[in-house]
Amino acid sequence: AQTVTQSQPEMSVQEAETVTLSCTYDTSESNYYLFWYKQPPSRQMILVIRQEAYKQQNATENRFSVNFQKAAKSFSLKISDSQLGDTAMYFCAFMKHGSNYQLIWGAGTKLIIKP
Amino acid sequence: AAGVIQSPRHLIKEKRETATLKCYPIPRHDTVYWYQQGPGQDPQFLISFYEKMQSDKGSIPDRFSAQQFSDYHSELNMSSLELGDSALYFCASSFRGVKDYGYTFGSGTRLTVV
Numbered sequence: 001a002q003t004v005t006q007s008q009p010e011m012s013v014q015e016a017e018t019v020t021l022s023c024t025y026d027t028s029e030s031n032y033y034l035f036w037y038k039q040p041p042s043r044q045m046i047l048v049i050r051q052e053a054y055k056q057q058n059a060t061e062n063r064f065s066v067n068f069q070k071a072a073k074s075f076s077l078k079i080s081d082s083q084l085g086d087t088a089m090y091f092c093a094f095m096k097h098g099s100n101y102q103l104i105w106g107a108g109t110k111l112i113i114k115p
Numbered sequence: 116a117a118g119v120i121q122s123p124r125h126l127i128k129e130k131r132e133t134a135t136l137k138c139y140p141i142p143r144h145d146t147v148y149w150y151q152q153g154p155g156q157d158p159q160f161l162i163s164f165y166e167k168m169q170s171d172k173g174s175i176p177d178r179f180s181a182q183q184f185s186d187y188h189s190e191l192n193m194s195s196l197e198l199g200d201s202a203l204y205f206c207a208s209s210f211r212g213v214k215d216y217g218y219t220f221g222s223g224t225r226l227t228v229v
Contacts, residue, residue, distance in 0.1 A: 043203055045220035091157055102171055105157035
């Protein structure tokens with residue numbers, strides 16, 4: 001069975017700083033997908049970035065980028081030039097290719113951006 | 116762009132009552148997923164439907180049932196409600212014909228059982 005681990009329950013940084021959220025996962029699969037979701041206080045679940053395991057290039061979406069280390073089963077999220085609106089819970093999630101597309105979630109990291 | 120619509124946004128029920136949550140997927144999406152998120156917890160997968168047939172089942176209690184209708188909207192029916200059912204219930208949708216993994220979530224229904 002797959003598991004996802006987020007070892008940082010809470011992080012706090014100053015506005016405009018760079019912050020990295022960690023995520024590790026355990027799977028025997030070779031083809032899968034990884035995601036970072038953001039859940040602000042409004043509780044809306046928002047997709048931040050996705051990574052396909054067969055792609056070696058790290059995904060990037062504006063200020064958000066990932067460091068995907070397949071051999072180490074690590075999938076960290078880097079937020080550059082952090083903004084107050086980045087304050088949220090961040091969930092790392094795993095999806096097995098060819099499965100019924102069920103997401104397996106980490107416990108989440110609460111990120112607080114301070115002015 | 117149209118998003119996943121969930122109704123109601125908030126629902127308060129008493130113990131042992133029933134509740135029905137509705138989900139309207141993005142147009143042309145053929146798959147609907149239901150997740151339950153308790154306070155301070157990560158989402159837990161309940162059930163999913165593909166082309167109106169149940170495709171996967173997670174930790175859904177026997178007191179709950181769900182279906183997907185011909186217009187692809189889905190309803191989650193919850194009976195004999197318990198205090199522990201208080202949670203945020205998310206619906207998400209996707210289209211399996213396109214490899215657009217990372218499906219779109221609705222805003223959720225916050226259920227409070229008192």
